[in-house]
Amino acid sequence: MLRILEAVISIITLLTFFFGYFLAFPSIPSLESINWKLQTYNLLKTLDEKGMLRNFILQNRSTTLKNILKTYLGTKNLEVVICETQCNLPEIESEKLTSIFYLISGNSTHFSPKQILVYRW
Amino acid sequence: MKGQIFIILTIIVVTILLLIKTSLNFESLIRSKVELENSLEREIFSSLKKELNKVLISGYNDISTLINNENSFLSFSRSVLKSRLIDLKCLAIYAFYKKINVSEPTTLNLTFFNMLGKLQQLNFTFNSQTKSFSNLEIYAKNSTSFQISITSNQNLPLEVSYKFENEIFTYSFLIPFEVNKSKFIAFFDLSLEGKMFQNDKVNYVIDLI
Numbered sequence: 188m189l190r191i192l193e194a195v196i197s198i199i200t201l202l203t204f205f206f207g208y209f210l211a212f213p214s215i216p217s218l219e220s221i222n223w224k225l226q227t228y229n230l231l232k233t234l235d236e237k238g239m240l241r242n243f244i245l246q247n248r249s250t251t252l253k254n255i256l257k258t259y260l261g262t263k264n265l266e267v268v269i270c271e272t273q274c275n276l277p278e279i280e281s282e283k284l285t286s287i288f289y290l291i292s293g294n295s296t297h298f299s300p301k302q303i304l305v306y307r308w
Numbered sequence: 309m310k311g312q313i314f315i316i317l318t319i320i321v322v323t324i325l326l327l328i329k330t331s332l333n334f335e336s337l338i339r340s341k342v343e344l345e346n347s348l349e350r351e352i353f354s355s356l357k358k359e360l361n362k363v364l365i366s367g368y369n370d371i372s373t374l375i376n377n378e379n380s381f382l383s384f385s386r387s388v389l390k391s392r393l394i395d396l397k398c399l400a401i402y403a404f405y406k407k408i409n410v411s412e413p414t415t416l417n418l419t420f421f422n423m424l425g426k427l428q429q430l431n432f433t434f435n436s437q438t439k440s441f442s443n444l445e446i447y448a449k450n451s452t453s454f455q456i457s458i459t460s461n462q463n464l465p466l467e468v469s470y471k472f473e474n475e476i477f478t479y480s481f482l483i484p485f486e487v488n489k490s491k492f493i494a495f496f497d498l499s500l501e502g503k504m505f506q507n508d509k510v511n512y513v514i515d516l517i
Contacts, residue, residue, distance in 0.1 A: 201321065232351070232355065271384070293363075
C-alpha cells in the first residue's frame with residue numbers, strides 16, 4: 188500500500204514538474220531555419236557575383252539551378268521556383284519547410300525583374 | 309525501500325532536467341537568432357541597393373526607360389517584400405540634364421516617384437528656387453525643372469524636404485555638373501522594415517551619351 192502511495196507521489200511530482208517545465212519556460216529557439224536561409228542567400232549572392240545566376244533565372248532554368256544548389260548545399264530536399272510576383276508554390280509537406288528569395292532586375296542588356304524562391308525541408 | 313525508488317528516480321530526473329535547463333543560456337540563444345535574422349535583412353537591403361544600380365546599366369542612355377525600369381523594379385521589390393512581411397519604402401528622385409555649354413542657361417530636369425506613402429508636402433530647393441507638391445498618394449510620379457547657368461564644373465546641392473506621417477524630413481544631395489557632359493542622377497531615400505528597421509540614402513550617377 189505504501190509502495191503505491193510513493194509511486195503516485197512520484198508520478199504527481201513528475202507531471203507537475205513537466206507541466207511547469209514546458210509551460211513556464213520559453214521554448215528553445217531553433218537556429219536551423221535561419222542558418223539555412225542565410226547559407227542559401229549567401230550562396231545565391233556568390234553565384235550572382237560569379238555571373239552564374241542571372242542568365243539561368245532569365246532562361247527559367249530552375250532545374251539547372253536546383254542541381255547547382257543541391258551540390259553546394261549538400262541536400263536533396265530542395266526545390267527552386269523562378270517567378271515574378273505571382274508564384275506557383277510547390278506542394279511540399281514538411282514541418283521543417285523553409286524558404287528564401289533572391290531578387291534580380293535582369294541582366295546588363297535586358298530588364299526583367301524576377302525572383303528565385305528556394306525551398307528546403 | 310522498493311517504493312521509495314520511485315521518489316528517488318523522480319528526484320534524479322527532475323535534478324537532471326533542471327541542470328540542463330540552467331546550463332542553456334536562453335538569452336544568448338535568442339540574441340543569436342535575432343542577430344542572424346537581422347543579418348539576413350541587412351543582406352537583402354544591401355542587395356536591393358546594388359540592384360538599383362544594375363537597373364541603370366540595363367536601361368542605359370534612354371532617360372524614360374531608365375526611370376520606368378527603376379520605378380518598376382522598386383514596385384516589384386515592394387510587392388515581393390510585402391509578401392514576406394517586410395515593408396519597403398522609397399522616395400526616388402531622378403535628376404538629369406543635357407549637354408552643358410559654359411554660361412548658357414541649362415535645364416535641370418527632375419522626376420520623382422513616391423513609394424513612401426501619402427505625402428502631405430514635398431519640396432525641392434535648388435539654386436534658390438523652390439518647387440512644391442502636396443497631397444501625393446503612394447506611387448505618385450511627377451516632374452519639374454530648374455534653370456541654371458554653369459561657368460565651370462561644380463557640384464550643387466538639391467535640397468529635399470517632405471512631410472510624412474506628420475514628421476518633416478530634410479536632406480540634400482549633390483548634383484555634379486560637368487561642362488560638355490550630359491548626366492543622369494538617380495537618388496533613392498530607402499527604408500526597409502521587417503524584424504529590424506534600416507534606412508539609407510544612395511545615389512548613382514551615369515554619363516549620358
